[in-house]
Amino acid sequence: MSTSDILLSYTFIILGIAAAAYLYHTVRSRSMGWEVSRPRLVRCSSCNRVFLVRRQAPVARCPRCKGVSSAYLSK
Ligand SMILES: [Zn+2]
Numbered sequence: 001m002s003t004s005d006i007l008l009s010y011t012f013i014i015l016g017i018a019a020a021a022y023l024y025h026t027v028r029s030r031s032m033g034w035e036v037s038r039p040r041l042v043r044c045s046s047c048n049r050v051f052l053v054r055r056q057a058p059v060a061r062c063p064r065c066k067g068v069s070s071a072y073l074s075k
Pocket of ligand 1: 047062066067
């Protein structure tokens with residue numbers, strides 16, 4: 001077995017470890033990570049109050065002034 005073969009096999013081993021670590025991190029963050037869903041976070045159009053809407057609520061009304069709300073975009 002020549003030196004280039006040994007180096008090539010080491011390269012593949014290191015790449016395999018990196019790919020396994022990336023897959024582990026991806027699966028772990030996908031299963032444990034969470035975030036507030038953006039359509040459920042709305043902003044009142046009259047008093048600018050940002051609040052969360054429950055999943056069952058058909059119409060998102062402002063809890064303070066009962067105004068009409070629109071989707072909140074933080075960007
Ligand atoms: Zn309001």
